[in-house]
Amino acid sequence: MNAAIFSAENLTCRRSDHLVFRGLGFEVPVGGALILLGPNGSGKSSLLRLLAGLLKSETGSLSWGGEKLSSDREAHAGRLHYLGHQDALKPVLTVRENLLFWARLHEPTVADAVVDAALAALTLTSLADLPAKLLSAGQKRRLALSRLLAAKAPLWLLDEPSVGLDVASVARLEAMIAEHRSAGGIVILSTHVELDLPGAEQLHLGSFAP
Amino acid sequence: MTRLWTIVQRDLRLALRQGSDSLMVVGFFVLTVTLFPFGLGPETNLLERTSSGILWVTALLASMLSLDRLFLADYEDGSLELLTLTPTTLEILVIGKVMAHWLTTALPVMAAAPILALLLHLQEDGFATLMLTLLLGTPTLSLIGAMGAALVLGARRGGVLLSLLILPLYIPVLIFAVGAVDAAVQGLPVKGHLLILGGILLAALPLAPLATVAAVRQAVE
Numbered sequence: 001m002n003a004a005i006f007s008a009e010n011l012t013c014r015r016s017d018h019l020v021f022r023g024l025g026f027e028v029p030v031g032g033a034l035i036l037l038g039p040n041g042s043g044k045s046s047l048l049r050l051l052a053g054l055l056k057s058e059t060g061s062l063s064w065g066g067e068k069l070s071s072d073r074e075a076h077a078g079r080l081h082y083l084g085h086q087d088a089l090k091p092v093l094t095v096r097e098n099l100l101f102w103a104r105l106h107e108p109t110v111a112d113a114v115v116d117a118a119l120a121a122l123t124l125t126s127l128a129d130l131p132a133k134l135l136s137a138g139q140k141r142r143l144a145l146s147r148l149l150a151a152k153a154p155l156w157l158l159d160e161p162s163v164g165l166d167v168a169s170v171a172r173l174e175a176m177i178a179e180h181r182s183a184g185g186i187v188i189l190s191t192h193v194e195l196d197l198p199g200a201e202q203l204h205l206g207s208f209a210p
Numbered sequence: 211m212t213r214l215w216t217i218v219q220r221d222l223r224l225a226l227r228q229g230s231d232s233l234m235v236v237g238f239f240v241l242t243v244t245l246f247p248f249g250l251g252p253e254t255n256l257l258e259r260t261s262s263g264i265l266w267v268t269a270l271l272a273s274m275l276s277l278d279r280l281f282l283a284d285y286e287d288g289s290l291e292l293l294t295l296t297p298t299t300l301e302i303l304v305i306g307k308v309m310a311h312w313l314t315t316a317l318p319v320m321a322a323a324p325i326l327a328l329l330l331h332l333q334e335d336g337f338a339t340l341m342l343t344l345l346l347g348t349p350t351l352s353l354i355g356a357m358g359a360a361l362v363l364g365a366r367r368g369g370v371l372l373s374l375l376i377l378p379l380y381i382p383v384l385i386f387a388v389g390a391v392d393a394a395v396q397g398l399p400v401k402g403h404l405l406i407l408g409g410i411l412l413a414a415l416p417l418a419p420l421a422t423v424a425a426v427r428q429a430v431e
Contacts, residue, residue: 052295053295054291054294054295054430054431055431056431074297074298074299075297077294077295077296077297078297080295082291082292082295084288084291084292085288086287086288087287087288088287088288088289088291088292089287090220090224090287090289092224092227092228093220093223093224093227097220097223101216101220102292104212104213104216105213105216105217105293105296105298105303106296106297108212108213108216109212
């Protein structure tokens with residue numbers, strides 16, 4: 001068992017006046033995966049946004065490698081990829097342009113070969129020069145997922161990554177996650193379908209409801 | 211810095227492919243200015259005296275017209291929250307977006323301004339100063355406007371709210387820009403007006419992005 005690299009303790013999330021969860025904590029080791037479970041509205045998305053730094057916890061803290069994540073947003077942003085419900089694609093840009101934009105923002109020196117490899121990994125190569133507005137929902141999702149591969153980041157926060165994906169693409173997603181973990185990366189995701197993630201731990205958000 | 215260029219490039223490409231915003235802004239500017247000779251009558255003296263004010267007020271309204279789209283598209287498709295998760299200071303990205311906004315809206319307005327100034331019988335002496343005031347003043351408009359655009363994200367009828375928030379803040383720019391052109395026409399020194407316009411720009415350059423960033427973070431929360 002590796003030492004925990006990413007951990008949280010005593011997190012509290014409040015959306016306007018509604019307390020979503022409190023006293024939430026977890027530890028994820030190097031190469032670990034954490035699956036967030038719970039009914040709709042139990043705070044899975046809120047927790048992922050909180051871990052990404054989009055939301056602030058009222059109490060408690062997050063630590064990375066034993067050090068508290070303080071106000072250094074940029075360092076934290078540099079080590080994570082967040083995939084929300086929306087794909088953040090511009091319909092008039094081509095598939096490649098969309099991906100290149102996000103990859104360059106994350107890593108200005110990203111090589112074209114890496115971007116092409118990311119497209120190939122999600123079988124988007126043949127669509128690379130099409131405008132994104134012509135993609136189907138599943139293809140858009142795959143393009144959003146290709147961001148994870150185009151720029152490296154150790155922490156993946158995925159909010160229902162398999163929505164809209166066909167069976168073959170779900171298998172590709174599982175393989176992506178497995179490879180990421182074997183390279184020492186961490187995945188925290190919420191899902192309503194069974195994903196094959198060997199050795200993943202589960203976090204039931206229902207047990208932290210107020 | 212490369213990231214700044216990345217975002218300017220993307221926004222320019224988006225504006226170029228969609229095309230509508232820049233055209234709409236220039237179209238509004240040209241049409242509204244041409245309404246004045248009809249409304250005020252063809253009397254040259256009257257137009258001559260009011261031309262700098264007409265041009266500036268219209269330019270200001272035109273620049274505001276496209277502001278509500280500045281962050282809204284990114285907000286709606288989830289890009290904005292990813293932008294806040296970029297490993298760089300968000301101010302850089304905001305400045306990039308403002309630069310792209312200026313290039314796609316203010317620059318076309320500046321290109322149309324001399325022709326419209328002719329139509330309004332602006333005296334020859336005023337042309338150079340008019341262009342200078344536009345060059346110094348419109349970036350300030352974009353910077354202040356970005357602040358408002360970020361503040362009204364998520365609000366219903368944000369466009370109307372935006373104009374109520376932003377127009378009062380545009381007044382200083384308007385006063386000194388029109389003052390400069392009038393001074394030039396009357397043969398008075400314009401340096402003081404231009405320096406104040408430059409000063410406002412220098413103050414807005416660091417301050418407006420700070421406020422914009424705070425508003426953007428609030429919006430994606």
